[in-house]
Amino acid sequence: MPNKRPTIKDAHKRIKEEVNRLKESHRIEHDVFYQALEEVLLSIAPLYLADEKYANHNIIRRLATPDRIIKFKVEWMNKENKIRVNTGYRVQFNNSLGPYKGGLRFHPSVNEGVLKFLGFEQILKNSLTGLFIGGAKGGSDFDPKGKTDFEVMNFCTSFMRELHKYIGPRMDVPAGDIGVGAREIGYLFAEYKRITSTFDGVLTGKPLFFGGSLARTEATGYGVVYFTEAMLEMEHKESLKGKVCTVSGAGNVALYTIEKLYQQGAVPVTCSDSKGMVYDARGVDLEYLKDLKFKRRGSLEEYVEKHPESSYVPVSEYPEGGHAVWDIECYAAFPCSTQNELTELDAKNLIKNGCTSVTEGANMPSTPEAMELFVKNKICFGPAKAANAGGVAVSNFEMSQNASMLKWSFEEVDAKLKTTMYDICQNIASTAKEYGVEGNYIDGANIAGFKKVADVMIAEGI
Ligand code: NDP
Ligand code: 2IT
Secondary structure, eight states, X not given: OOXXXXXXXXXXXXXXXXXXXXXXXXXXXXXXXXXXXXXXXXXXXXXXXXXXXXXXXXXXXXXXXOSEEEEEEEEEEOTTSXXXXXEEEEXXXXXXXXXXXXXXXXXXXXXXXXXXXXXXXXXXXXXXXTSSXXXXXXXXXXXXXXXXXXXXXXXXXXXXXXXXXXXXXXXXXXXXXXXXXXXXXXXXXXXXXXXXXXXXXXXXXXOGGXXXXXXXXXXXXXXXXXXXXXXXXXXXXXXXXXXXXXXXXXXXXXXHHHHHHHHTTOEEOEEEOSSEEEEOTTOOOHHHHHIIIIISOOOTHHHHHHOTTSEEEEGGGSOTTOOGGGGSOOSEEEOOSOTTXXXXXXXXXXXXXXXXXXXXXXXXXXXXXXXXXXXXXXXXXXXXXXXXXXXXXXXXXXXXXXXXXXXXXXXXXXXXXXXHHHHHHHHHHHHHHHTTOTTOHHHHHHHHHHHHHHHHHHHXXX
């Protein structure tokens, strides 16, 4: 009897068995990491089936295991001169495509599992940019919220005192993420410079006077909107002009997504933070939000006081399992705050309210159940590793400028960003078609991102 050809179901079964073996081999529970891993590995099944070399070279296990995890103690002094202790990390996941590259997150929820999930996603995201950068992520469980500039500086200085040993412009180049913006990058860079006596592009997202790039601050949010325009044009011959959009978050990615939406003629009507959501049917007041969030570091509750026509829903007043921001009628939705912020219930509400497109500004904001619903209902879905890659792409442009001691104009960087986002969109759409999953941008992104890294790893040998 001839051997039966393995089916996608068989491939899924084999991959699940491998993931379970991996889970068993780790003593710590890393739920978000396994969520990210499982999503990617299940969707690369058509590639895995098409060529045995990936199984023969044990690529799944090799790619799922970080090159190294650096974990260190950070001792710092608070404003009452009390010594505080936090944990710092750098997960250097994979440098097959170039120096380790990825942000630093300062948030109380940070642990090894969160950074492994972010580092793993970063490998594929960086691969999709078409640039020469590997994947990493780092950070600390330090909470910058409510701290004075002096305390944040003390923390950053101590953090860099240890981190500087493991980074370098050709080795590992960290950047910002949640809780780490230009202020933190400035303090970190200054300490690196003090310790090493070198002024080089060891961090990106730097303030301009430390060698930062114009348009890096805006890049992730702007890129998210460029990607959405490319996706809508390709799938529906549509644009965002005149469309009502909902955005979550009120940080770097959310506010620059809102800014670019306005520039494209769309009407962004929401934003949110960890305490609640603002709905302003006429379009949110961006200048007010920038002042509130970037300068005063205040809470969104204040928005309604100044804008009585808007409404505010505190997190505690919305039914558990869902989020008020996804219960507003919209054409396009942009989750831009954090992982798993868009649940199955939220996806049902968006679909019920006629949403056509969802683009992930945050990393892994949609739960697996929500993603499944979007795919089933043929919602245009831009997955994070493709849609928010504009930030790291412009980080790479910052590295280029630093290495050449040159400075590019805002327009030049922005134009390169736009081209990069359109290229990513085109690449994942054609990859999806090539592997028999036309229109599925999740599988397209995973396959295209994975294939490039895996092929280099095979070429490298061990
Ligand atoms: P910021 O720190 O600037 O803003 C984060 C926003 O998300 C804040 O509004 C914050 O609210 C909210 N938030 C954070 N954690 C939670 C939580 N657990 N529950 C509810 N709300 C939360 O970070 P960024 O804008 O830089 O990052 C946002 C997302 O985008 C993250 O997923 C990040 O990984 C991703 N990203 C960032 C890039 C960048 O270049 N910065 C590049 C690519 C992706 P509050 O202030 O109340 O805590
Ligand atoms: O998730 C991300 O891509 C980032 N936080 C930005 C990484 C970078 O190196 O610019």
